[in-house]
Amino acid sequence: MALESPLVEADMVEAMEFPELANRYQVSGVPHTDINDGEGNVVGAVPEDYLLEEIKRAMGEPFITNDEG
Amino acid sequence: MPEFLSDPIKKQLQEAFLNLQNPVEIVFFGSEKNCDYCTETKQLLEEVTVLSDHLGLTVYDLEKNSIEAKQYKIDKAPGFNIMAKVGLDLVDYGIRFYGIPSGHEFTSLINDLVLVSGRDAHLDPMTVSYLKGLTKPIHLQVFTTPT
Numbered sequence: 213m214a215l216e217s218p219l220v221e222a223d224m225v226e227a228m229e230f231p232e233l234a235n236r237y238q239v240s241g242v243p244h245t246d247i248n249d250g251e252g253n254v255v256g257a258v259p260e261d262y263l264l265e266e267i268k269r270a271m272g273e274p275f276i277t278n279d280e281g
Numbered sequence: 282m283p284e285f286l287s288d289p290i291k292k293q294l295q296e297a298f299l300n301l302q303n304p305v306e307i308v309f310f311g312s313e314k315n316c317d318y319c320t321e322t323k324q325l326l327e328e329v330t331v332l333s334d335h336l337g338l339t340v341y342d343l344e345k346n347s348i349e350a351k352q353y354k355i356d357k358a359p360g361f362n363i364m365a366k367v368g369l370d371l372v373d374y375g376i377r378f379y380g381i382p383s384g385h386e387f388t389s390l391i392n393d394l395v396l397v398s399g400r401d402a403h404l405d406p407m408t409v410s411y412l413k414g415l416t417k418p419i420h421l422q423v424f425t426t427p428t
Binding site for chain 2: 213214215217218219221222223225226227228229230233234239242243244245246247248249260261264267268271
C-alpha cells in the first residue's frame with residue numbers, strides 16, 4: 213500500500229525488540245497492524261479487502277457524521 | 282559470526298532475485314547504544330544484498346548520522362528503509378523495518394525487495410483506486426514476532 217501512495221507509510225516492527233511500542237498499542241497477538249496511532253487496528257494476517265475496510269473506518273469513512281458530541 | 286544464510290537458501294534467493302527489475306537500496310541505521318540485534322541485522326542485510334547487482338546497502342549510525350536518520354525517517358535501531366534507486370536518487374516509498382527480519386519477516390523482506398524493484402504492489406484495483414484518492418496520511422505499524 214505504501215508503494216501505491218506517497219501518503220501511506222508502513223513500518224514493520226519486531227515487537228520483542230521494541231516492547232515499549234508494542235505495549236503502547238497493546239499488542240498481544242501478531243501480526244498486529246496499528247492504523248494511525250491507535251485510530252484502528254487489525255489482528256491477524258487478514259485479506260486485503262478486510263484491511264482496507266478497517267483503514268477506511270479508522271480514517272472516518274464511510275461512516276462520516278457531523279453530529280459528533 | 283557465522284553466516285545466517287545457508288548455500289541452498291542463497292541459491293533460492295538468487296533465483297527469486299532474477300525477478301528484480303530495477304535497483305533497490307536498503308538504507309540501514311544501527312546504533313552502538315542499547316541495540317541487541319544491530320550487528321546481526323546488518324550482517325543479514327549484507328548477506329542478502331550481495332546476492333544481486335540490483336540490490337545495494339548503505340549503512341549509517343542512528344546517533345552519528347542523525348541528519349540522515351531524519352532524512353530517511355528512521356527513529357529506532359536496528360531500522361532500515363527499502364528505497365527505490367532511480368539513477369543516483371533514492372525514492373522513499375515509506376516502507377521501513379524495525380528489528381531483525383527473521384522468521385516470517387524474512388519472507389516479508391524478500392517480497393518487499395521484489396515489489397519495490399518492480400514498483401508495483403500487485404494490489405486489487407479497488408485498493409489502488411482508494412489509495413490514489415487519499416487526502417490524509419495513513420501510518421501503518423505492523424507488529425510481528427520472530428516465530
